[in-house]
Amino acid sequence: MHIDVRNDWLSHVDEVPRALVASNAVANLEALEKSPRHHHEKAQLLFTVRGVINCEVDDAVWIVPPQCAVWIPGGLPHTVFGSGEVECLSLFIDPPESADLPKECCTITVSAFFRHLLLRANELPELYDPDGPDGRIVSVIFDELAVAPIEDLRLPIPSDPRLKKLTDLLIAAPADRATVAQWASRVALSERSLSRLLTEEVGMSFGRWRRQLHIVLALRHLSAGETVQAVAMDLGYESASSFVTMFRKMVGKPPSRYLLERRGPVPADHGE
Template sequence: MYLDVRSDWLSYVDEVPRALVATNTVANLKALEQSPRHAHQKAQLVFTLRGIINCEVEDAVWVVPPQCAVWIPGGLPHTVFGSGVVECISLFIEPPEAPSLPDKCCTITVSGLLRHLLMRANEMPERYDVDGPDGRIVSVIFDELAVAPIEDLRLPIPSDPRLKKLTDLLIAAPADRASVAEWASRVALSERSLSRMLAEEVGMSFGRWRRQLHVVLALRHLSTGQTVQAVAMDLGYESASGFVTMFRKMVGKPPARYLSERPGPAPRDHDGG
């Protein structure tokens, strides 16, 4: 089953009379790339076990490395795609049963306890006994989700056509170190107009927005086993140390440490910190 993209499965999940429905999914990049934009009544938590999951909503792309999860509120149109072979658990949650959970799309860190609870939920009967042990596990899952740390693994996508074109140009050539004025001229804007529009639409300066893009791209590549050195060069940094400094400032940890705390391939370059 490909995540949650089959219309018959979506309808079925929404009709299951339980606060939580869990599914385990293994899929490849091609299958997930074919995922159409869709929505469902229940909220969804996608927990990545292996590989990188990306969730795209109208105004942002969320990157979900191993040991993280993305929360998608009910009714929010989205599409989900992966980088390489991925394995994940999807939990479909009835919002009224969990009023303390997020009301916006976000990426959260999954603790060791929450990971075990999610794995246990994946083994529960679909129509579990809400008054028995399984029902109590669901309650604990909701409690843990309500206090789970949120990570800023989001790339805001502007709505203005010129800024969308700029986004495409930056993604196509992440190593291009052109100045803000040069990037602005490529989409027929002045540097001042570009800075003002980015501040209004994504709440970031051009420099921070581009660094956020580099973090998203770096996580995708590092989680497949690429070296820190190779990723740094691909993103246009003069040295691995310069890239590591940027990553640490944006994420709070150097890339090797960040990924070593998660299951799956870690970067193979000692320069990762």
């Protein structure tokens, strides 16, 4: 099953005169193929029940691990793809102006209460009564969305062609432990120029940017069932403990705890 991004479906979603439109299915995907680049007038909240979803926009890739969601503002061109076995839920939102919702693309943490609300929203009739109980559920969803914690799971993608080439090289060989000067020479830049361009374009040092890339790659592989030891070796760390130290510094907790907190049970009545 694919996340439906056909023009006729998106046009329909944008024409429904309600603040929230559900895709009316929890998608079970063995392999979520990369969607065509598209946009819709309504914003989209894409919730990952299981697996990892990746959302690409012009200047970044957003990573959405289990029990998180990506908020995609209306009108923003993007493409979506999954890593491994993926289960997700999609809501299209046209909130009232009074709702204090994110203005930019971001990854948010979904609490247990918020998760139940999202699954309940997936069961709403398309033309629900905005002044009845269903409308009150939608209002609470907006309240929860406004206060949901934002996670730093964004990999900035620079626009400079030399930095884009560097991005491709780093993704292709994440275990390569070359120095900053060596990486710079591979894309015909001096170390100073590389550092300046990265600061200007992504607001990060080379080391921080590369560690963020490692977090992105690690979450994809760990959520697919790979061990911490295997991921550490694939990313070029001398030991699992050194990788865990980096992960804790970047994310705030070790990978085992981070993933355990995102593998809570899903209610049996969620549409299966």
